[in-house]
Every structure is written in structure tokens, then in C-alpha cells.
Amino acid sequence: MTAHTEPDLAGRAHTTRVVVIGGGIAGLTAAWECARIGMPVTLVEARGRIGGDIETAELDGIRIDLAAEAFSVSARPLGALIDELGLHDAVEPAADGSIAVAVPASSTSAAGGPLRLVTLPANRSGIPANTWATPVRQLVGTAGVWRAYLDRLRPPLTIGRERRLGALVRTRMGPRVRDRLVAPITVGTYGVDPDDIDVDLAVPGLSAALTRVGSLAGAVAQLLPEPSEAASARARRAMLRGGLSRLVEALAERLLVLDADIRVDARATGFSPTGDGWLVTLAGEGEEADADAGAEPLVADIVVLATDAATTAHLLAPHGVQLDTPSTCVRDVVTLVMDATPTASPARAATVYPVPGTMAAASVIDATAAWASVATAAGAGRRVLRVTLDLTDQATDPVETAASEVQRMWPELGAVRAAAHRRVILSPPASMVGHAERIAAARARISAVPGIVAVGEWLAGGGVAGVVSDAVNELERVRHDVLWGRS
Numbered sequence: 001m002t003a004h005t006e007p008d009l010a011g012r013a014h015t016t017r018v019v020v021i022g023g024g025i026a027g028l029t030a031a032w033e034c035a036r037i038g039m040p041v042t043l044v045e046a047r048g049r050i051g052g053d054i055e056t057a058e059l060d061g062i063r064i065d066l067a068a069e070a071f072s073v074s075a076r077p078l079g080a081l082i083d084e085l086g087l088h089d090a091v092e093p094a095a096d097g098s099i100a101v102a103v104p105a106s107s108t109s110a111a112g113g114p115l116r117l118v119t120l121p122a123n124r125s126g127i128p129a130n131t132w133a134t135p136v137r138q139l140v141g142t143a144g145v146w147r148a149y150l151d152r153l154r155p156p157l158t159i160g161r162e163r164r165l166g167a168l169v170r171t172r173m174g175p176r177v178r179d180r181l182v183a184p185i186t187v188g189t190y191g192v193d194p195d196d197i198d199v200d201l202a203v204p205g206l207s208a209a210l211t212r213v214g215s216l217a218g219a220v221a222q223l224l225p226e227p228s229e230a231a232s233a234r235a236r237r238a239m240l241r242g243g244l245s246r247l248v249e250a251l252a253e254r255l256l257v258l259d260a261d262i263r264v265d266a267r268a269t270g271f272s273p274t275g276d277g278w279l280v281t282l283a284g285e286g287e288e289a290d291a292d293a294g295a296e297p298l299v300a301d302i303v304v305l306a307t308d309a310a311t312t313a314h315l316l317a318p319h320g321v322q323l324d325t326p327s328t329c330v331r332d333v334v335t336l337v338m339d340a341t342p343t344a345s346p347a348r349a350a351t352v353y354p355v356p357g358t359m360a361a362a363s364v365i366d367a368t369a370a371w372a373s374v375a376t377a378a379g380a381g382r383r384v385l386r387v388t389l390d391l392t393d394q395a396t397d398p399v400e401t402a403a404s405e406v407q408r409m410w411p412e413l414g415a416v417r418a419a420a421h422r423r424v425i426l427s428p429p430a431s432m433v434g435h436a437e438r439i440a441a442a443r444a445r446i447s448a449v450p451g452i453v454a455v456g457e458w459l460a461g462g463g464v465a466g467v468v469s470d471a472v473n474e475l476e477r478v479r480h481d482v483l484w485g486r487s
């Protein structure tokens with residue numbers, strides 16, 4: 001090819017205007033992937049701040065994440081982004097990755113009474129590698145242990161016949177293992193019953209291991225890291241010292257250096273075709289704004305929808321795209337800084353999931369147990385806890401409810417010194433049965449509209465690493481189409 005016929009790639013990039021709707025990590029990543037090759041980018045965010053579910057605040061003088069916090073350092077696109085943004089030195093491995101299940105302290109305990117925490121033994125998605133381990137007996141009782149042991153004596157079952165995690169565990173190990181070890185994790189993390197989780201996606205390799213070994217516990221044991229590797233496996237779980245918002249801030253800084261336009265308090269209300277592109281309409285600035293008072297519409301060659309599923313479906317409906325959006329779970333998330341009497345009790349679990357129905361909380365994260373830097377900032381007399389409340393319990397005051405729930409587990413906790421409350425929407429995980437098929441169908445419908453691309457948690461499945469990875473992949477495809485023509 002001669003110089004004369006070479007495509008003007010830089011020219012194509014510079015003349016491709018991109019509007020990104022939604023300033024969470026998906027939208028910011030998408031904006032970055034476009035701006036870095038010279039595309040003019042405008043990002044609009046409905047709220048008064050960017051970051052979406054990533055938010056760090058100072059409570060009682062401690063910087064702490066209010067929602068998303070932990071990630072896996074081995075997740076490559078996210079790890080590469082952190083390195084590229086110069087945040088590598090802020091990555092802090094988890095001090096403790098243990099998980100405990102909360103159960104009533106005794107069989108005669110009244111509702112709302114004290115709780116006992118049982119730290120899970122080595123497991124995969126709650127399925128124990130050793131059904132005789134003491135914590136398993138504490139959770140399912142002697143009869144439950146004998147029922148779980150029967151798994152060893154049953155004929156091998158290929159997981160291909162049982163795709164659902166809950167049904168598989170119930171069939172092999174009995175209902176008590178399913179309800180008291182597996183359900184606390186899936187319900188606590190995603191608000192999803194184990195019967196709605198796909199075994200192969202939740203625990204890759206379990207299917208083949210079960211066929212090989214012939215028992216579920218034996219299969220799990222095969223998937224566990226060697227004891228010598230366990231510490232490094234745990235260390236792969238990490239946080240950003242100073243909060244995950246540093247990632248958001250660093251991305252925004254880079255975008256501004258590249259002349260991207262970032263607008264907060266700017267809600268996109270729709271987009272209409274112009275013939276060769278799109279006109280994105282915005283509601284006016286501020287919470288009370290309406291569409292009539294809106295800012296100038298934005299001209300775009302590419303519109304990136306980086307919003308939640310319902311908003312994306314609403315924005316696409318006028319263009320003939322009907323989306324089968326997944327059902328979501330709404331929860332109250334309360335972050336607490338509490339007084340705590342130092343105790344001589346053994347190390348605490350970093351994450352606690354109750355047996356469903358035991359508490360108003362779906363999960364409790366003890367950030368002072370999980371992260372050394374938070375423990376140092378808090379000192380001996382304070383604890384930092386994040387409590388996710390199940391809305392079905394209709395908490396009247398989420399902060400009061402959260403505080404009394406954690407006091408049921410840890411009597412050494414005293415007064416609340418500071419608190420933050422957020423209401424959040426949880427998207428189903430990528431491991432949900434049928435997720436991949438639903439997303440493939442949604443993406444096929446969206447891609448029929450030229451110049452429109454959708455990213456975000458509802459497509460990628462919950463989790464910052466997955467959202468970043470999905471946005472990078474989607475925008476790579478878009479960039480390719482812009483620079484080289486649609487394939």
C-alpha cells in the first residue's frame with residue numbers, strides 16, 4: 001500500500017464524536033478507550049458526582065469505600081488500567097479473606113437475639129472440601145454431616161445433567177449444606193438463590209473434577225490451591241489504599257488532559273437520529289431540572305450507553321429495541337464507624353453472611369479486619385463495618401438497624417460515631433443461569449442500531465473487574481469499526 005492510499009486513521013478518530021451516557025466505571029472506561037486515540041468525548045452523568053457505585057467518603061476521619069471496594073489483582077484489564085494510571089503502589093492485598101456464616105447463638109435464641117459466627121472451612125462457593133470439618137457440623141448438625149457424607153457413596157453424576165448450583169448441592173450433599181453454607185453466599189452477595197446460579201460459571205472446573213473424582217467434596221478439594229499457594233491466592237484480593245474512588249479520579253484527570261468534556265448533573269433523556277449520527281438530549285443541570293430546561297443537545301457519531309438496564313431499555317425503546325432486562329435487587333448499604341472495646345477474641349472474619357432469614361442484614365463486611373490500612377486508621381477503639389440490609393425487612397432507620405444487627409454478632413461494639421447510607425441496585429452476576437444467552441440476545445438487538453453501544457454491570461455481571469473488561473472489549477470493537485470500517 002502506498003502512503004497516498006493509507007487510511008487516515010488519526011483523521012477518522014478525530015472526527016468521530018462520542019457521547020457517553022453514565023459516569024460509573026463502565027462509562028469512564030469507555031470514555032478513556034475512545035479519548036486515548038483522539039476521539040472527541042463528552043461524558044454525561046445524571047448525579048452530582050462521577051463514579052456510580054464507586055464512592056469513597058471520609059467518616060470519622062477515615063477514608064472508606066461506601067460500596068465497591070475489593071477487586072482481584074489478577075484481573076488483567078483492570079490491573080493494567082491501575083498500572084497505567086500510576087496507582088500500582090496504592091494496591092493493598094487483603095489482610096483477611098475469611099468468610100463466616102451467622103446463625104442464632106442457640107436453638108432457643110429469640111428472634112433478634114445474639115448470633116454466633118462460624119468461619120467457613122476451605123470451600124468453593126460455600127461447598128466444603130471436608131464435610132467432617134467442625135464448622136460444617138456446627139452449621140448443619142450431625143444429621144446434616146452424615147447426609148453430606150452420603151455424597152461419597154452415591155454414583156458419580158455429571159454436572160452436565162445438573163446445571164443449577166443449589167440443586168446440585170442439595171442432590172449430592174443434602175438441603176442443609178445448600179441452605180446453610182451455599183445460600184448465605186449467593187443470597188448475601190447478589191440477592192440470588194443458589195438454584196439460579198450456573199455451576200460451571202460459578203465454579204469453573206467443578207464439572208470435570210466431579211466426573212473424575214466422583215464426589216462433590218472431593219471435586220472441591222481438587223480445585224483448592226495447595227497450602228503453599230493459599231496465601232498468595234488470598235493476596236490476589238485487593239483494595240486501593242485511600243479508596244476505589246482514586247481510580248475514578250485518576251481516569252477523570254486523564255480524560256480532562258485529553259480535552260474530554262465531563263458533565264455532572266446532566267441526565268440524558270433520549271437520542272434521535274440526525275441522518276449521519278445522533279442528537280443526545282439532556283435534562284437541565286441540578287436535581288430539580290426537567291427536559292424543557294435542558295442544556296444544548298449533544299451531537300454524536302457514537303453513543304455509549306453506560307447506565308443501568310432499565311435506563312438503557314428506556315433510552316433504546318423509541319428506536320425499536322426491546323430489551324429483556326434482568327430482575328434486580330434493591331438494598332440499603334450502611335457504612336458504620338463504631339466504638340469498639342478491644343477484645344482478646346480470636347481473629348474476626350472479614351465477611352459475614354447470615355443464613356437467609358436470620359438477620360435483616362444480607363452481608364456484613366468488617367473493613368478493619370479485611371484491610372490493614374483501614375485497621376491502622378481506625379486504631380484499637382474503632383471498627384469500620386459495611387452492612388447490606390435486605391429491603392424485604394423494611395428497615396425504618398437503616399443506620400439504627402445496621403448498628404443493632406452488628407451488635408448481635410459483636411457485643412464489644414458500642415456507639416455509632418459516623419455513618420453513611422446508600423440505596424443501591426444489584427445486578428445479577430455473570431454466573432446467573434441464562435445470563436450469557438440473555439446478554440447475547442440484548443447485544444444482538446443493540447448492535448442493529450448503528451452507532452450505539454451498551455456497556456455496564458447489567459451486561460458484564462456485577463464486579464468492577466468484569467465491567468472494565470467488558471467495556472474495554474466493546475470499545476475495542478467500536479474503535480475497530482470506526483478506524484477500519486464495520487466488520
Ligand SMILES: Cc1cc2nc3c(=O)[nH]c(=O)nc-3n(C[C@H](O)[C@H](O)[C@H](O)COP(=O)(O)OP(=O)(O)OC[C@H]3O[C@@H](n4cnc5c(N)ncnc54)[C@H](O)[C@@H]3O)c2cc1C
Nearest residue numbers: 022024025026046052053067068069070268456457463464
Ligand atoms: C454495595 C455494593 C458493593 C459492591 N462491592 C463490590 C466490590 O467489592 N468489588 C467489585 O468488584 N464490585 C463491587 N460492586 C459492584 C460494582 O460496584 C459495579 O459492578 C460497578 O461499579 C458498576 O459500574 P457501572 O458503571 O456499570 O454502573 P454504575 O456504577 O451504576 O454507573 C452508572 C451511572 O450511570 C448514571 N446514569 C443513569 N442514568 C443516566 C442518564 N439517563 N444520564 C446520565 N447518567 C445516567 C448513574 O447515575 C450512574 O452514575 C458492588 C456494588 C454495590 C452496589
